[in-house]
Amino acid sequence: MIPPDFVPYDDRYEPAASPEEAAEAFCDRMRRRRSVRAFSDRPVSRRTIEWLVRTAGSSPSGANTQPWRFVAVGEPAVKRQIRRAAEEAEHAFYEQGAGEAFLRDVKALGTSPDKRFLEVAPWLIAVFTLTAGDDGSAVYYPAASVGIAVGLLLAAAHHAGLATLPYTPSPPSFLASILKRPPHERPFMLIPVGYPAADCTVPAFARERKPLEDILVVHE
Ligand SMILES: Cc1cc2nc3c(=O)[nH]c(=O)nc-3n(C[C@H](O)[C@H](O)[C@H](O)COP(=O)(O)O)c2cc1C
Numbered sequence: 001m002i003p004p005d006f007v008p009y010d011d012r013y014e015p016a017a018s019p020e021e022a023a024e025a026f027c028d029r030m031r032r033r034r035s036v037r038a039f040s041d042r043p044v045s046r047r048t049i050e051w052l053v054r055t056a057g058s059s060p061s062g063a064n065t066q067p068w069r070f071v072a073v074g075e076p077a078v079k080r081q082i083r084r085a086a087e088e089a090e091h092a093f094y095e096q097g098a099g100e101a102f103l104r105d106v107k108a109l110g111t112s113p114d115k116r117f118l119e120v121a122p123w124l125i126a127v128f129t130l131t132a133g134d135d136g137s138a139v140y141y142p143a144a145s146v147g148i149a150v151g152l153l154l155a156a157a158h159h160a161g162l163a164t165l166p167y168t169p170s171p172p173s174f175l176a177s178i179l180k181r182p183p184h185e186r187p188f189m190l191i192p193v194g195y196p197a198a199d200c201t202v203p204a205f206a207r208e209r210k211p212l213e214d215i216l217v218v219h220e
Helices: 017-031 046-057 076-097 102-107 142-159 173-178
Strands: 069-072 122-130 183-194
Touching: 017 142, 046 069, 046 122, 046 142, 069 076, 069 142, 076 122, 076 173, 122 142, 122 173, 142 183, 173 183
Parallel strands: none
Antiparallel strands: 069 122, 122 183
């Protein structure tokens, strides 16, 4: 007996290729995604950003509470403000907060307190975790839910031929104040979206991934 508020599952998707081929093709595509830290100023339409966020918003979430907000910033003056605040936070972090191990690890990435990409990329998507629903209702597994949503957003951008960077400023509190977000929204990540600069390079080591044997355990 189907409960009255259930509907038939009619969203079945049959890939043209076999599941193995489809999964392999998707993997080949996705493993070419790279985090980019040098963007071009080539424009990206607002409509594109809206589709990316719709994809993110299609994510599963704890009890479907959808504990996320995406704030898309294309306005140059606001991007400038964000860049300034991010660089200030980064300088303080690199000079005081960051431990030796962190500095060693990020050296290989070539990151620095210089965040000019925050002004150059046509869009910045600031992602916030909701600690409660907008009406004060409970949310469940917000961290896992927002992480999945961001994963889909990065995949959607890559699929659209766009580059991204999952950037986690430390501390990220300036995002809430600059973007005037209410107290139940906690900054999670800042994602510049755009095209890579013509001379963009990426750290070779960041392309390396653990082999399947190291990440997959099978009980068959
Ligand atoms: C949760 C998370 C936080 C990250 N924070 C930063 C960051 O603050 N700055 C940065 O330059 N890259 C950041 N990255 C990007 C990683 O350095 C990058 O994903 C990793 O080196 C692998 O490279 P790839 O994304 O090109 O495959 C972050 C990635 C994740 C998933």
